[in-house]
Amino acid sequence: MxxxxxxxxxxxxxPKIGITGSIQYALGKLDIPVPTQDELTWCIGPPLRASFVSLLGGEEHADRGVELYRERFGTVGLFENxxxxxxxxxxxxxxxxxxxxxxxxxxxxxxxxxxxxxxxxxxxxxxxxxxxxxxxxxxxxxxxxxxxxxxxxxxxxxxxxxxxxxxxxxxxxxxxxxxxxxxxxxxxxxxxxxxxxxxxxxxxxxxxxxx
The missing domain is CATH 3.40.50.1000 (HAD superfamily/HAD-like)
Incomplete structure (x- = not known):
């Protein structure tokens, strides 16, 4: 079997709306230019922190990006699915x-x-x-x-x-x-x-x- x-x-x-919307939220909080949701679909599937390293151009703020993402995803984003x-x-x-x-x-x-x-x-x-x-x-x-x-x-x-x-x-x-x-x-x-x-x-x- x-x-x-x-x-x-x-x-x-x-999960497109919830994941990309939560990434947009995190980038906005970090004062980073915010791509459209369609431009962020490549982030659906791979490990999240690695996506933030790519989006932010390095390791420096990746952990903070994940924290901010979870602020929104944990209350709103996971249900936008x-x-x-x-x-x-x-x-x-x-x-x-x-x-x-x-x-x-x-x-x-x-x-x-x-x-x-x-x-x-x-x-x-x-x-x-x-x-x-x-x-x-x-x-x-x-x-x-x-x-x-x-x-x-x-x-x-x-x-x-x-x-x-x-x-x-x-x-x-x-x-x-x-x-x-x-x-x-x-x-x-x-x-x-x-x-x-x-x-x-x-x-x-x-x-x-x-x-």
């Missing part, structure tokens, strides 16, 4: 098949847990794996290694579903097969160049591909 790990942002839900069409039906199908389902996200689990509960998805998932607020396990390879150990899962019987290269590379580094979600924020070239051999254009394609 395959164990399935789902990324959160760009795979289960579309929508499930992708078909996700509840996909989870229902996979859960009914008896497959263990987990969330594996670089987002801190304190936020990821709240988002999963907000959308009423808790019953489908055995556990939500995420990073710590101090950055522990923010790297997808580290996160998936931890998840495999915690769940005593054979990586040869596991699948990672995600929309960014970090998901595919993290899976490969742990011997896990990966499915790339084209409907998210990575795109075909990013996912295939990272090594994804299986791609889905919509959530509804996932169960058949796994079968």
């Amino acid at each position: 395959d164990t399935i790990f789902f990324d959160l942002d760009g795979t289960l839900s579309d 929508t499930l992708y069409d078909g996700i509840p039906a996909v989870l229902e199908t996979l859960h009914a098949s008896g497959r263990p389902l987990f969330v594996a996200t670089s987002k801190p689990h304190v936020f990821a847990d709240r988002i999963i509960d907000h959308f009423g998805l808790r019953s489908y998932f055995t556990r939500v794996f995420g990073s710590e607020l101090d950055g522990t396990r923010v790297d997808k390879s580290d996160l998936l290694r931890y998840a495999l150990n915690e769940t005593d899962t054979d990586p040869a019987r596991a699948i990672m579903i995600g929309d960014r290269k970090h998901d595919v590379i993290g899976a490969a580094n742990n011997g896990i097969a990966a499915i790339g979600a084209l409907y998210g924020y990575g795109g075909r070239s990013e996912l295939t160049e990272a090594g994804a051999k299986h791609l889905v254009a919509a959530p509804g394609e996932i169960p058949a591909l796994i079968d």
Whole structure:
């Protein structure tokens, strides 16, 4: 029986407004020119602090940027989020098949847990794996290694579903097969160049591909 790990942002839900809006808030507080939300979509998926290092041109104010981001995201931004069409039906199908389902996200689990509960998805998932607020396990390879150990899962019987290269590379580094979600924020070239051999254009394609 395959164990399935789902990324959160760009795979289960579309968090664009909440994430980009919270980055805009942080940059504004730092008196940095604020890009549009569309110009910030590249920040959806990768570890947040690394995105702030890039946005701010260095390490100096990156930690403060993350703090300011969380000021808004923790109260408003995490709810500016929508499930992708078909996700509840996909989870229902996979859960009914008896497959263990987990969330594996670089987002801190304190936020990821709240988002999963907000959308009423808790019953489908055995556990939500995420990073710590101090950055522990923010790297997808580290996160998936931890998840495999915690769940005593054979990586040869596991699948990672995600929309960014970090998901595919993290899976490969742990011997896990990966499915790339084209409907998210990575795109075909990013996912295939990272090594994804299986791609889905919509959530509804996932169960058949796994079968």
